[in-house]
Amino acid sequence: MNNNGHTFGGPWTEQKLECVSKYLHAYTTIMSKQPFRFAYIDAFAGTGYREMESDEGTDELMFPALASPEVASFHDGSARNALEVEPAFMKYIFIEKDIDRYAELEELKQEYLLKPEFSEDMIECRHEDANEYLKGLCKKNWKTNRALVFLDPYGMQVEWTTIESIARTQAIDLWILFPLGTVNRLLKNDGEIRPVLQTRLDMFFGEHSWYDAFYQSAKQLSLFDEEDRWQKSGNIFVAIEQYFIDRLQSLFSGVATNPLILRNSKNVPLYILCFAANNQRGAPIAVKIAKDILEGMQNPSQLSLLN
Numbered sequence: 156m157n158n159n160g161h162t163f164g165g166p167w168t169e170q171k172l173e174c175v176s177k178y179l180h181a182y183t184t185i186m187s188k189q190p191f192r193f194a195y196i197d198a199f200a201g202t203g204y205r206e207m208e209s210d211e212g213t214d215e216l217m218f219p220a221l222a223s224p225e226v227a228s229f230h231d232g233s234a235r236n237a238l239e240v241e242p243a244f245m246k247y248i249f250i251e252k253d254i255d256r257y258a259e260l261e262e263l264k265q266e267y268l269l270k271p272e273f274s275e276d277m278i279e280c281r282h283e284d285a286n287e288y289l290k291g292l293c294k295k296n297w298k299t300n301r302a303l304v305f306l307d308p309y310g311m312q313v314e315w316t317t318i319e320s321i322a323r324t325q326a327i328d329l330w331i332l333f334p335l336g337t338v339n340r341l342l343k344n345d346g347e348i349r350p351v352l353q354t355r356l357d358m359f360f361g362e363h364s365w366y367d368a369f370y371q372s373a374k375q376l377s378l379f380d381e382e383d384r385w386q387k388s389g390n391i392f393v394a395i396e397q398y399f400i401d402r403l404q405s406l407f408s409g410v411a412t413n414p415l416i417l418r419n420s421k422n423v424p425l426y427i428l429c430f431a432a433n434n435q436r437g438a439p440i441a442v443k444i445a446k447d448i449l450e451g452m453q454n455p456s457q458l459s460l461l462n
């Protein structure tokens with residue numbers, strides 16, 4: 156590990172990784188008895204470890220100057236967690252856009268290649284844009300291949316067209332971290348959202364109807380006549396969660412309807428961790444396993460906002 160550091164998250168990060176790790180174990184246990192080649196694809200892989208400072212999530216990542224100076228501890232990140240799963244995956248693909256973090260992933264690979272159970276062709280690190288790489292990979296022939304993809308971005312980096320590509324393979328189980336807090340911050344109370352941000356949200360949700368889902372028309376009396384204005388939905392976190400689950404259900408035959416709500420220390424929702432699968436045969440059992448894990452992870456404050 157070099158001294159570049161990779162600082163993000165807080166206790167909610169632990170919950171997120173614990174949830175995904177539990178699923179990884181169930182996944183490889185089942186898949187090792189099936190006739191498929193199966194891979195783990197970590198598309199926002201980071202470095203393999205996490206340096207924890209505080210628990211405020213995206214704000215600090217968007218405004219690093221706000222981050223607290225003290226470093227608490229080092230923890231395994233998602234890539235290392237996946238490499239520790241038993242039974243092992245047949246292949247690991249780690250994608251990272253940042254050159255320094257990618258270099259750390261290469262170091263992680265070398266560390267694991269010292270173990271007899273890993274071979275050079277089992278671990279692939281890619282210094283690429285996750286959306287571009289995944290869209291290309293999803294076009295390949297998936298008949299005898301299966302994968303579990305983990306999309307763990309800081310904010311709104313996942314494009315809807317990437318999620319569409321994943322669903323089309325009918326061979327990939329998906330865990331995705333949805334940035335509830337970031338989306339909420341973009342949704343101005345009066346609905347006056349700059350066109351550039353509207354386009355960003357369109358790309359993120361794959362359509363424009365998010366506006367109708369998050370805003371209601373409200374009449375306002377002016378001096379001369381009644382004016383139309385827009386008002387943000389009262390329970391916006393619930394509205395966003397429901398809308399994203401609906402969007403996933405428009406693509407995937409199986410979606411866990413009890414995503415994990417990840418909150419900061421002030422109990423403000425930051426992210427929701429969602430699961431979806433679209434394999435005709437496997438999706439029902441995959442969703443059942445994911446739902447059970449999600450339910451087991453939820454204390455009352457993390458219950459899906461939809462409950």
Ligand SMILES: C[S@@+](CC[C@H](N)C(=O)[O-])C[C@H]1O[C@@H](n2cnc3c(N)ncnc32)[C@H](O)[C@@H]1O
Pocket residue numbers: 163172198199200201202203204205231232233234250251252253256283284285286307308309312
């Ligand atoms: C929240 S961190 C990932 C943490 C990691 N999953 C873990 O648990 O250790 C998000 C990572 O995605 C990377 N990233 C951001 N945009 C990306 C993109 N378009 N393609 C690939 N990686 C990206 C960032 O550099 C960052 O390392």
